[in-house]
Amino acid sequence: MKTRRLTTSVIQMVTLSAVTAVLLFPLLLTLLTSLKPAEEIITTAPALFPRHWTLDNYRTLFALRDFPRYLWNSLLVASLTAAATTVIAAMAAYALVWMRFPGKRAMGRSVFFTYMFPDILLVIPLFMVCYELALLDTRTALVLTYLSLSLPFGIWLLKSYFESIPVSILEAARLDGCSEFQCLWKVVLPVAMPAVAAVAVLTFVMGWSEYLYANTLITTNANRTIAIGLQTLAGYHRTDYGLLAAAGIVMVAPVVVFFLAVQKYLVEGLAFSTTKRPE
Amino acid sequence: MKTRRLTTSVIQMVTLSAVTAVLLFPLLLTLLTSLKPAEEIITTAPALFPRHWTLDNYRTLFALRDFPRYLWNSLLVASLTAAATTVIAAMAAYALVWMRFPGKRAMGRSVFFTYMFPDILLVIPLFMVCYELALLDTRTALVLTYLSLSLPFGIWLLKSYFESIPVSILEAARLDGCSEFQCLWKVVLPVAMPAVAAVAVLTFVMGWSEYLYANTLITTNANRTIAIGLQTLAGYHRTDYGLLAAAGIVMVAPVVVFFLAVQKYLVEGLAFSTTKRPE
Amino acid sequence: MAEVRLVHVHKVFDNGAHVLHDITMEVGDGEFVVLLGPSGCGKTTVLRLIAGLEDITTGEIFIGGRRVNDVPPKDRDIAMVFQDYALYPHMTVYENIAFGLRMRGMARAELQRRVVDTARVLDILDLLQRKPHQVSGGERQRVALARAIVREPKVFLLDEPLSNLDAKLRGHMRAELHRLYRSLGATIIYVTHDQTEAMTLGTRIVVLRDGVVQQVDTPRGVYEKPVNTFVASFIGTPPMNLFPACLVQEQGEFLLRHQDGGLALPAAKASAAHLRPWLGSTVIAGIRPEHACLHTASPAMGKGLPGTVEMVERTGAESFVAVRTGYGSMVVRVPPDLPVSLSSPVLLTFDAEHVHLFDAGSQMRIL
């Protein structure tokens, strides 16, 4: 028995490591590239691991005048998007699930339809809208645009989760003296914390890494986000893969850290039901 | 009573129309723009509706030598992606939910982690991989890339849905003589039809409208998809918004038609649980 | 504490389902009234209307003399125990119990005293710091009760509170609810489909069917004088045996005639004037399993309904024998050890004192 369990553990670890390696291979490749000197990257026989480990690429990156500004812009836009999406989506999903109003069913469907809409189609109309509102080349325009992209998904995910909460808990809260807003704030949100966390993280990542709209709506260097910054860098340093890889790693680092911190919540939040083992 | 119900109906319809209009406003704007002559688009006082309705933009579009080819490429890539994703994701989700193997739990989490990964970060490594495999500038490269992007989402969505299927149904099927593959094919897939349809549609839309990778991995005009085609058009006809709008409408039309046809399935597929009215 | 009154209440759902028809009932101050009926009869909807969780379509509801049609749930001063307990999963037991008081702005010291007092009454003092998922089903039930009791509401509404417990625990909690009711002197409205709960807990029972009140009476009244065949067969396990018989009068005696003889109705019960309209016509006779008697000795021993043994169910403390007769299958209660063999011929006699008669058309009670 004991030997068998040990064997199982070993098999588990090996399998797991292999799978993780495959899934994370692109990330690993980028990380290793970012730690190579230039002559090891552009070569006829590239190796996986650097022969000479170096932080030169990172030094170069942070010495670039605009890079910290890109980081700050992305942080600002992504945070505001995440916060606004979470709050608005929570209220909308609450109304869609538990309040009665005309056209509710159709509205629920529309939300999903919007979610399915190809982003690229909205570029031209959104550009026109921003132009009319004199919002072109502002970070406000980006936040508003990202909101319109992330809300459908956020509402849908929270709605799915809310639907798994028994309505009796809300009714108990109402009998206990809660207003609708207090029901949402004191009962639904704490119970749905995993889904709320998922929406916040996914929205943050979207805002952090979005490229198409950031490229269309932002025109001056001062307002560029890091996704565009990477592209700009690629323009100036077309063949400097080491520098680009370092920028990529810097860009993804906060996301990975954040994800690892909240992963338990996220997974719970997305596994709506669990197959229970029979007694 | 009757009056009241009528009033409710009217309110419902009005609300619904208003909401739909807001949600579909960008699409409407694009549609109307595509039906305007050029002089009505580039003007200091643009109107919502065309004064002169025209199909000129569409005529111009289809007269462009490459446009039909872009459409065909997109159709091919999107269909293959959708088909492959659905089949592979179904098998993977089945294994993750109902089969036992080491590291299953961690693998389930990895899937979600991958889903959360910013696409833009993968551009460089995927470019390198395609280069090594001599797949640059092929539609195969696009399909493989899109698969790697859509599988995590597809697996996650099907897994969530599968988890809501009682395991006893599968066990009954096994006792009735089904192999694992027959369980998937004869029991799970028909029951999970809504989720399967959702994955197929969403994946198709993704492949149909993806821009970043199509732009990176495809270099010759013959292999361009319609998303890149639009960008190319925008390059040649930078200010011809009417033409761009027409291209956008052509691009989104099959998606809208397809969506309307299967929307009932989709919505059912995504509402995992329903709040039951008490007796 | 207060009384609750429903006056001509109707409920029609948005989808057009007319689930409650003209419900008029009164629950006196300090009464324990049980709403009993099969699933889908609308009993839970009545409770939800009283709580204010659903709007009533027409009619009026009064709590403590005040019309509450338009009063929101939180201002009706009622407490409800839900079938699934509806505990807040993210709060400890203490916070669950305290939540309602806190929302009403009670001072901290008073709140703490009340929560601890209530927890002591329900014997859950040592669970206060746990989360709901860390306590057992029976304990969760107690927490739900504590949350209702701590508020000291005018009326308690209980929606099938024992249905999620296993049989053993259900018996135990039934006794405890009874004790609690006596010590609180509360007004309680209790919904169940379990007639044992209704019989043992209620001071009065309201039997509902398809949204219509069938009978309002004490448990004993409902059991001994069901107003129609529905109530007669719904109350009692196994249910009352119902069979058609012809009512005749012979030598001044009322007689239920069946193919193999007749059953004389006791003079004390059968008043000639009352039964005359049904003379000569077929009525539905009802007899409970414990008021029928099984004779196995000799099949030719005299008056009685002959039949053959179809099934024997022995529960240990008693046995029930299903006998196939000319009027269908009839169940008789017999002592646990009575030797009965399947397919053997037997004779049934009935205790005439306990025969029920119903009109064949309206299904309403005659006698």
Add this chain to the structure above:
Amino acid sequence: MAEVRLVHVHKVFDNGAHVLHDITMEVGDGEFVVLLGPSGCGKTTVLRLIAGLEDITTGEIFIGGRRVNDVPPKDRDIAMVFQDYALYPHMTVYENIAFGLRMRGMARAELQRRVVDTARVLDILDLLQRKPHQVSGGERQRVALARAIVREPKVFLLDEPLSNLDAKLRGHMRAELHRLYRSLGATIIYVTHDQTEAMTLGTRIVVLRDGVVQQVDTPRGVYEKPVNTFVASFIGTPPMNLFPACLVQEQGEFLLRHQDGGLALPAAKASAAHLRPWLGSTVIAGIRPEHACLHTASPAMGKGLPGTVEMVERTGAESFVAVRTGYGSMVVRVPPDLPVSLSSPVLLTFDAEHVHLFDAGSQMRIL
């Protein structure tokens, strides 16, 4: 049909939970064996091991003499009825019933004949074209049974098949299951936590607790001679009254002494040699509610256990009185109309023929 044998079966789940301990049992050809126990006792796991839905950790399982440890579920020739029925929601009732035959490649005509025959037996002929969600709970139950029966398997496994039905339907389906069992002559293994089902359906009962077999006996044996206090209190509603008493011998008679007197054990039951080891020490006495007698007339009327009435539960056909005594609360079964007032003093006497004695330490039966 075939017999089923489990030999020293253990089950340890992946998470390390050791849910079954050394289960050895035999189900004869054509027997109806009920696995009975509280939730969490492992009874469903036993069924799933026999079905092959779980692997056994150690031990052996034989079906019809063939060792099936490594035989996949589909080749064990067993049929299972699941607690939630597990009907295929996308197939009609006909397709549900036919699926297992179709998977085994049965010819179309033969298949159709078998499905229709089975549907006729279960009285669901007119439902064949409906989907499962279009039929009622009781009908779904019949479809699940039909799906099992149509295969004509060696063994039927039923996992709490009646637990999702309401009380009325449950009684009805119980009778029908009994009828079906008699007509099929099948080997049935039936899991339940409901002792009424176990008592009325099983030819033998296996009582499980925490993954250990407590007793294997006929319903009557389990009820009348429970091997330990767990079985004694698990079987029977309300449960057996258990209380400590001192076993002494006075004038050649064995006596259970309690504070207010004693209870002489009948000579026929009490053999001196057998009871000697416990003489002078405290044992646990057990008496069922129907074997205790309540005396209300005069509190000073003689020998008996005095107490006060704590609660009266009247179910209509009978009443149960809870009496608080020096040994805790005891429940007595009394006639339905016996007038008993709360808090009044009463005297309990016990039917010595039906007293059970258990060892205070091991909780095992002595007498």
